[in-house]
Amino acid sequence: MLGILGGMGPMATVDFMRKLVDATPAMRDQDHPGALVLQACDIPDRTRAILGGGPDPLPAMAAGLRRLEAAGATRIAIPCNTAHHWHAALQARTALPILHIVEAVADALIARGYRGGPVGLLATSGTLTAGLYPERLARHGFACVAPEDQDAVMRAIRLAKAGAMAEAGLLLRTQARGLIATGCGQVVLACTEIPLALAASGESLGDPLLDATEALARACIGACDTPVRRAA
Amino acid sequence: MLGILGGMGPMATVDFMRKLVDATPAMRDQDHPGALVLQACDIPDRTRAILGGGPDPLPAMAAGLRRLEAAGATRIAIPCNTAHHWHAALQARTALPILHIVEAVADALIARGYRGGPVGLLATSGTLTAGLYPERLARHGFACVAPEDQDAVMRAIRLAKAGAMAEAGLLLRTQARGLIATGCGQVVLACTEIPLALAASGESLGDPLLDATEALARACIGACDTPVRRAA
Numbered sequence: 001m002l003g004i005l006g007g008m009g010p011m012a013t014v015d016f017m018r019k020l021v022d023a024t025p026a027m028r029d030q031d032h033p034g035a036l037v038l039q040a041c042d043i044p045d046r047t048r049a050i051l052g053g054g055p056d057p058l059p060a061m062a063a064g065l066r067r068l069e070a071a072g073a074t075r076i077a078i079p080c081n082t083a084h085h086w087h088a089a090l091q092a093r094t095a096l097p098i099l100h101i102v103e104a105v106a107d108a109l110i111a112r113g114y115r116g117g118p119v120g121l122l123a124t125s126g127t128l129t130a131g132l133y134p135e136r137l138a139r140h141g142f143a144c145v146a147p148e149d150q151d152a153v154m155r156a157i158r159l160a161k162a163g164a165m166a167e168a169g170l171l172l173r174t175q176a177r178g179l180i181a182t183g184c185g186q187v188v189l190a191c192t193e194i195p196l197a198l199a200a201s202g203e204s205l206g207d208p209l210l211d212a213t214e215a216l217a218r219a220c221i222g223a224c225d226t227p228v229r230r231a232a
Numbered sequence: 233m234l235g236i237l238g239g240m241g242p243m244a245t246v247d248f249m250r251k252l253v254d255a256t257p258a259m260r261d262q263d264h265p266g267a268l269v270l271q272a273c274d275i276p277d278r279t280r281a282i283l284g285g286g287p288d289p290l291p292a293m294a295a296g297l298r299r300l301e302a303a304g305a306t307r308i309a310i311p312c313n314t315a316h317h318w319h320a321a322l323q324a325r326t327a328l329p330i331l332h333i334v335e336a337v338a339d340a341l342i343a344r345g346y347r348g349g350p351v352g353l354l355a356t357s358g359t360l361t362a363g364l365y366p367e368r369l370a371r372h373g374f375a376c377v378a379p380e381d382q383d384a385v386m387r388a389i390r391l392a393k394a395g396a397m398a399e400a401g402l403l404l405r406t407q408a409r410g411l412i413a414t415g416c417g418q419v420v421l422a423c424t425e426i427p428l429a430l431a432a433s434g435e436s437l438g439d440p441l442l443d444a445t446e447a448l449a450r451a452c453i454g455a456c457d458t459p460v461r462r463a464a
Binding site for chain 2: 010030032036068
């Protein structure tokens with residue numbers, strides 16, 4: 001059974017669960033795979049830790065992992081991009097396979113037929129500073145591009161976490177459009193708050209935006225050996 | 233920590249979690265209470281069991297409860313009205329308090345200032361046959377009224393579980409309006425699929441509709457001693 005180490009943030013986890021249910025072809029409850037979801041909202045801020053100003057979130061994440069193991073999870077997904085800075089450290093603490101959100105995004109880029117072009121990144125400053133995307137995407141031939149105004153992206157993410165989704169979405173829309181204008185054929189929404197905010201601002205999430213939350217949900221369904229409903 | 237015995241159905245559980253997050257006043261992830269959610273989608277159909285045609289869901293629900301206990305839950309909520317037919321049987325199997333959705337609805341009716349009038353019920357045929365609402369609401373002075381065409385309600389619930397939300401919502405709208413026309417000052421959406429379907433059909437969920445999912449979410453936040461955001 002899939003174990004979801006969530007709560008980073010809680011509404012992003014709800015969005016991930018919705019995408020997981022949406023991607024499953026089902027006519028009745030019993031057609032859906034089971035899942036166990038921990039809303040571990042007390043995990044310290046990931047970006048603050050990476051930038052050097054906050055407590056280490058690893059102990060709380062490891063404690064969450066132990067709860068999921070105790071309840072019978074057999075594989076793990078983490079619907080928070082920045083938390084993947086600790087992916088290797090968490091994987092070293094469990095025998096359960098932990099899916100990697102950047103690999104799910106790489107698979108989605110390839111599935112879209114995007115080859116070798118620059119990829120824009122809308123992400124937390126923690127994700128950018130930790131270099132989570134560039135190294136893994138480079139293995140697949142993609143170069144990553146940061147937005148013109150990263151402070152605006154970070155401001156938007158904090159607004160989204162405080163519930164001001166539409167205001168956050170407007171800030172993000174400007175940065176997404178800037179990345180597209182500079183030649184990014186794909187822009188990854190590489191923080192799980194971002195698709196929520198863009199949706200609230202009325203921005204369509206179609207091509208060339210790639211939602212990392214949805215990519216991870218599809219990777220989870222793939223790992224469950226359940227057929228995945230085709231994207232609209 | 234709140235443990236949620238969910239998956240009945242999975243999208244209704246996602247809706248419940250969204251309402252739980254929405255009802256929490258929070259400026260950052262760490263302001264939210266933790267929760268542990270089991271998407272136990274393999275629990276047999278509750279209505280079929282009550283109507284005599286299907287396997288007993290109690291063993292699977294009890295197994296889910298044990299998983300939540302193992303992971304450290306300290307109280308339980310079940311975002312499925314029909315499953316409350318087994319509330320006493322489940323409560324007898326655990327020392328953890330299990331909130332009761334009908335008590336949450338009674339509290340919400342009283343909080344709205346509704347006194348003594350008839351209450352319409354949009355619910356599964358299992359919930360109606362089991363008499364889940366009438367006895368408990370009678371203690372608070374409310375008489376329950378079933379809709380004119382219960383078969384249409386049941387058809388709508390099956391459509392919603394198969395993802396045909398808007399079509400389901402249209403059927404439910406007719407039955408809700410019928411209940412209001414016969415003098416029900418409040419109509420309880422007493423199946424967790426129903427608010428999803430009505431929202432998809434464009435029906436406003438304002439007064440006189442009362443969403444049992446939201447009532448349970450607010451009862452959970454109240455039980456966590458966290459202040460509850462006022463309804464819009």
